[in-house]
Amino acid sequence: MPELGRAALVAALGLIVYAVVAGAYAAWRGRRRLLDSATNALFAAFAAAGVASLVLLAALARNDFSLDYVARLTSRELPTGYTLAAFWSGQEGSLLLWLLVLTGAASVALALNRRLVREVLPWTVAIVGGVALFFAFLLVFIASPFDTQVAPADGAGMNPSLQNPYMIAHPPMLYLGYVGLTIPFAFAMAALASRRVDERWIVVTRRWTLAAWTFLGFGILLGAKWAYEEVGWGGWYAWDPVENAALMPWLVATAFLHSVMVQEKKDMLRVWNVVLVAGAFALSLFGTFLTRSGVISSIHSFTQSSIGPFFLGFIAVVAAFSIVMIVTRLPQLRSKTRMESLLSREAAFLYNNLFLVALALTILWGVIYPLVSEAVRGVAVSVGAPYYDFFAVVFGLPLVLLMGIGPVVAWRRASLHSLVRQLAWPAGVALAVGGLLLAGGAGSSPAGLIGYTLGAFVLTTIVLEFVRGTRARKSIGTAGGGWWSAFSGLVARNRRRYGGYVVHAAIVLLLVGAVGIGGFSSSREARLAPGESTQVGDYRVVYTGSSQERGANAQEVRANLDVYRGEELVGTMQAGKNRYFAEEQTSNEVGIRTDWLRGEDLFVIADRFYGDGSVQLDVIVNPLVNLIWLAGLVFVLGSVVAMWPDAREQRRLAQRFAGEGALARA
Amino acid sequence: MLAALLTVLCVVFVARPLLRPARSAEGREELDPGEQLRVRALERRDRALAALKELEFDHRTGKVSDEDYRALVGPLRQEAAQALRELEHEDRPEREVKADVHG
Numbered sequence: 136m137p138e139l140g141r142a143a144l145v146a147a148l149g150l151i152v153y154a155v156v157a158g159a160y161a162a163w164r165g166r167r168r169l170l171d172s173a174t175n176a177l178f179a180a181f182a183a184a185g186v187a188s189l190v191l192l193a194a195l196a197r198n199d200f201s202l203d204y205v206a207r208l209t210s211r212e213l214p215t216g217y218t219l220a221a222f223w224s225g226q227e228g229s230l231l232l233w234l235l236v237l238t239g240a241a242s243v244a245l246a247l248n249r250r251l252v253r254e255v256l257p258w259t260v261a262i263v264g265g266v267a268l269f270f271a272f273l274l275v276f277i278a279s280p281f282d283t284q285v286a287p288a289d290g291a292g293m294n295p296s297l298q299n300p301y302m303i304a305h306p307p308m309l310y311l312g313y314v315g316l317t318i319p320f321a322f323a324m325a326a327l328a329s330r331r332v333d334e335r336w337i338v339v340t341r342r343w344t345l346a347a348w349t350f351l352g353f354g355i356l357l358g359a360k361w362a363y364e365e366v367g368w369g370g371w372y373a374w375d376p377v378e379n380a381a382l383m384p385w386l387v388a389t390a391f392l393h394s395v396m397v398q399e400k401k402d403m404l405r406v407w408n409v410v411l412v413a414g415a416f417a418l419s420l421f422g423t424f425l426t427r428s429g430v431i432s433s434i435h436s437f438t439q440s441s442i443g444p445f446f447l448g449f450i451a452v453v454a455a456f457s458i459v460m461i462v463t464r465l466p467q468l469r470s471k472t473r474m475e476s477l478l479s480r481e482a483a484f485l486y487n488n489l490f491l492v493a494l495a496l497t498i499l500w501g502v503i504y505p506l507v508s509e510a511v512r513g514v515a516v517s518v519g520a521p522y523y524d525f526f527a528v529v530f531g532l533p534l535v536l537l538m539g540i541g542p543v544v545a546w547r548r549a550s551l552h553s554l555v556r557q558l559a560w561p562a563g564v565a566l567a568v569g570g571l572l573l574a575g576g577a578g579s580s581p582a583g584l585i586g587y588t589l590g591a592f593v594l595t596t597i598v599l600e601f602v603r604g605t606r607a608r609k610s611i612g613t614a615g616g617g618w619w620s621a622f623s624g625l626v627a628r629n630r631r632r633y634g635g636y637v638v639h640a641a642i643v644l645l646l647v648g649a650v651g652i653g654g655f656s657s658s659r660e661a662r663l664a665p666g667e668s669t670q671v672g673d674y675r676v677v678y679t680g681s682s683q684e685r686g687a688n689a690q691e692v693r694a695n696l697d698v699y700r701g702e703e704l705v706g707t708m709q710a711g712k713n714r715y716f717a718e719e720q721t722s723n724e725v726g727i728r729t730d731w732l733r734g735e736d737l738f739v740i741a742d743r744f745y746g747d748g749s750v751q752l753d754v755i756v757n758p759l760v761n762l763i764w765l766a767g768l769v770f771v772l773g774s775v776v777a778m779w780p781d782a783r784e785q786r787r788l789a790q791r792f793a794g795e796g797a798l799a800r801a
Numbered sequence: 802m803l804a805a806l807l808t809v810l811c812v813v814f815v816a817r818p819l820l821r822p823a824r825s826a827e828g829r830e831e832l833d834p835g836e837q838l839r840v841r842a843l844e845r846r847d848r849a850l851a852a853l854k855e856l857e858f859d860h861r862t863g864k865v866s867d868e869d870y871r872a873l874v875g876p877l878r879q880e881a882a883q884a885l886r887e888l889e890h891e892d893r894p895e896r897e898v899k900a901d902v903h904g
Binding site for chain 2: 138139142143146150153168169171172175176178179182183186333334399400401402543544545546547548549550552553556557603604606607610611787790791
């Protein structure tokens with residue numbers, strides 16, 4: 136079977152080389168049949184990558200330790216779900232996943248847009264093939280998952296931190312995001328190469344960016360949930376370099392999704408938009424490099440490898456190619472439209488872009504500074520949370536404020552008088568909420584107080600946008616008269632706008648949850664003997680004794696706890712440690728008790744079990760933390776609404792380009 | 802054996818488009834200048850009409866004051882009218898040809 140896997144990878148490499156060469160030649164000489172052949176080569180490369188993936192999955196399922204990859208990452212006792220998830224827990228499997236998802240996404244994108252962007256397709260095939268070529272090359276020559284050895288009796292097992300359900304979903308989700316950003320990059324560069332910079336490339340690029348951005352955002356939150364449960368320090372995001380690696384392209388893609396609207400409505404920011412698309416893609420490659428090269432020490436990075444220089448070289452090639460394409464096509468990209476007023480929707484989008492990109496660049500500097508310092512001065516330094524927290528507040532709070540102001544500012548120009556009138560209610564509600572919180576003692580965290588006040592401001596704006604929009608639509612009378620039909624018609628006809636508002640609401644939920652855990656959590660450390668208790672907030676935790684049992688692949692030790700609120704026993708929970716047999720490693724297994732009504736968690740870490748039967752506990756109350764996870768679901772809901780296909784837009788574009796039957800042959 | 806079969810299938814699939822007869826003349830496709838002008842005029846028309854619609858809606862929801870509305874609606878209508886005139890100009894030869902044929 137490994138031979139089949141290797142042959143499939145070699146076939147994929149050959150097919151991709153052909154797709155690149157044939158695609159570029161088809162673009163240069165206008166060969167339509169050659170383009171179809173090159174496109175088929177990419178489809179076939181997807182099938183070949185699929186075969187290689189099935190071979191690897193089969194080897195994992197059969198515990199085929201004659202494959203070095205399987206022996207390094209799994210063991211006989213590892214539960215089946217984690218055994219199969221080892222597909223993407225190692226470097227070689229991750230690269231294969233990249234190739235599989237990339238060729239799959241490219242196949243879907245090419246098939247769906249065959250008619251819409253016909254003249255751009257040959258270059259798209261060549262460019263997306265160029266990216267796939269890099270990964271196929273690595274898989275065939277540098278990091279093959281099909282290297283064989285004399286099979287050991289058992290494998291080395293999986294890092295205990297990876298043995299968490301969220302780790303099954305988190306990496307594929309991130310990869311779908313990273314890889315998805317290749318598609319808009321390929322279409323954008325192909326539009327430049329073919330000098331077809333009309334609205335079509337924007338439509339295609341926007342859709343794929345939105346999809347990739349959704350996967351990336353949801354993947355980041357799944358990673359945060361994993362860190363919260365598995366790493367066990369009581370937090371959810373620690374500005375770890377690998378976490379930041381996913382956040383940076385997400386921020387740049389967020390900037391693009393806003394600024395692309397300015398291009399669509401006002402034909403402005405064309406150069407800027409291409410720069411953002413290229414930047415998001417380069418950062419997604421950089422993110423993969425950080426995760427996979429092991430160049431930076433991180434709790435999320437499980438690899439030390441030699442592929443780093445290849446990645447850096449490829450990122451440099453992508454950057455150079457993008458710069459050359461943008462500079463040589465500047466005449467086609469220049470816009471004749473100018474901004475009419477600094478108080479307009481387009482200006483608000485511009486400010487939003489500046490803050491988002493500034494935040495992404497600040498994070499980038501924090502990530503690469505230790506590398507630069509070590510390379511230049513030979514001194515190893517680390518950039519800690521205070522640096523990131525400072526800039527997150529400096530750039531993040533104005534962004535939240537803009538989320539509340541931007542939607543009520545008119546395009547072209549707005550008068551201060553209308554703006555004040557529109558913002559009277561949101562400002563009033565925000566001040567009332569801030570006052571109530573201050574009276575309730577929330578002033579202990581000034582950043583938290585400001586965050587909640589701004590959150591109330593944004594949420595009120597969003598609610599009013601829905602209310603005013605529905606009322607206006609009802610008054611037009613096209614909705615059939617009812618409030619519900621007016622509301623559904625409003626959303627259906629403006630999916631991106633109202634889906635975007637739902638995403639804004641998700642960001643507010645995230646903010647409220649993050650401020651809750653960051654500004655208002657309380658904790659206590661205590662060494663307890665059986666029968667003793669400790670009090671944190673409203674909770675009293677009683678340690679009733681410890682227990683041990685043998686799990687599927689680990690010895691599990693647990694501290695058993697009774698939880699009281701006042702005098703009422705509200706439940707029991709366990710916290711402890713797992714000692715893994717094959718891996719010979721120990722992991723913390725935290726106890727989490729969620730109160731859905733309050734949105735808070737009682738979070739318990741059993742730090743140490745003593746010989747006298749006592750236990751060292753770290754008990755934390757995390758208020759509103761569950762709003763962070765709820766934000767993830769609301770975020771996906773809003774994204775789905777925003778990316779739902781718009782039949783009217785399709786019809787409009789089809790009508791506009793229907794005359795391309797009048798294409799002249801050169 | 803399986804690998805050889807995979808390779809043959811790939812080769813056939815990739816070569817198939819090259820084996821079919823060309824449906825039309827091959828060559829690099831360039832939009833003719835008239836078509837380019839038409840596409841640009843359509844883009845301007847769609848953008849102006851969408852902006853007018855948005856302005857009406859913003860006016861209704863109170864985002865745009867009466868004064869701003871009056872100042873903004875004129876240039877937008879002119880922009881849309883200009884694009885429609887250009888389109889009419891682009892379409893005229895075709896209509897004239899049709900009129901000649903039927904007349």
